[in-house]
Amino acid sequence: MLLCIDCGNTNTVFSIWDGERFIATWRASTEHQRTADQYFVWLSTLMTLQKIEARITEVIISTTVPRVVFNLRVLCNRYFDCRPLVVGKPECRLPVEPRVDPGTRVGPDRLVNAVAGFDLFGGDLIVVDFGTATTFDVVDIDGAYIGGVIAPGVNLSLEALHMAAAALPHVDVARPDRVIGKNTVECMQAGVFWGYVGLVNGICERIRAEHGRPMRVIGTGGLAPLFASGEALFDHIREDLTMHGLRIIHDYNRTSA
Numbered sequence: 285m286l287l288c289i290d291c292g293n294t295n296t297v298f299s300i301w302d303g304e305r306f307i308a309t310w311r312a313s314t315e316h317q318r319t320a321d322q323y324f325v326w327l328s329t330l331m332t333l334q335k336i337e338a339r340i341t342e343v344i345i346s347t348t349v350p351r352v353v354f355n356l357r358v359l360c361n362r363y364f365d366c367r368p369l370v371v372g373k374p375e376c377r378l379p380v381e382p383r384v385d386p387g388t389r390v391g392p393d394r395l396v397n398a399v400a401g402f403d404l405f406g407g408d409l410i411v412v413d414f415g416t417a418t419t420f421d422v423v424d425i426d427g428a429y430i431g432g433v434i435a436p437g438v439n440l441s442l443e444a445l446h447m448a449a450a451a452l453p454h455v456d457v458a459r460p461d462r463v464i465g466k467n468t469v470e471c472m473q474a475g476v477f478w479g480y481v482g483l484v485n486g487i488c489e490r491i492r493a494e495h496g497r498p499m500r501v502i503g504t505g506g507l508a509p510l511f512a513s514g515e516a517l518f519d520h521i522r523e524d525l526t527m528h529g530l531r532i533i534h535d536y537n538r539t540s541a
Contacts, residue, residue: 285338287364288530289356291347292393293416294439298327299527300338306527308336316351320358343368344534346392346526369537371396371530379536382429393526394421395429400529401502402427405520408497410488412518413525414505416440418480420487422495433487438507442476459513477511484517 286301291314299309310330331338343360345368347353353370360368369376371392379399382390397411398421407425412418417440420433436444438457446454455472463478465471484501492499503511503518504525512518522528 396529
């Protein structure tokens, strides 16, 4: 079976693909100090609790945190007896190569989202991913990643606001009942929620104008459903978009080897 690992700046997601569907998905905080042995104890315990008897034989990894790759490689070699496929490394091929400035290093998560979006919805897409950063990935008509936009993430913005202004509390992300807040918390929630609704709409409108063709918008990441409740921001929402892309890339490398 295939283990897909998506390691972001905040969280790391592990999903097991049995050849037909993802049978389990788990999330842990990203810590570069976590050893291969700790990963295995954590994973094997969760598999036992959910009565999953899958034998992992293949692994694919996407990570925006290079320091975790070594221990994840050790995990694969020591406990799964396999060499992982790492998105962004020369040995990991993509169905369509990105078209960006020479020498530009594109985040693996963005490449994976482009592959997944094209496989599910075709070309001419904007993939909006609500992670530590809020990213906009532009997918051309043939599935190539051709660039995008990086903005501060929602939680990052809230944390910066709290840290920089001593009088402002830490608040959760939520859709306020009204735009005009009647207290400090409502004011902050309105600013963040409706501010990001405006940011997504505004950037997508400019991308469409620059791209010159109709484009669909795909939302992903944990906060995508929340922001979809504000306005008709997205044509589709896929919270498992990255995992789907990892599986597609793994299959492509296996069949084209």
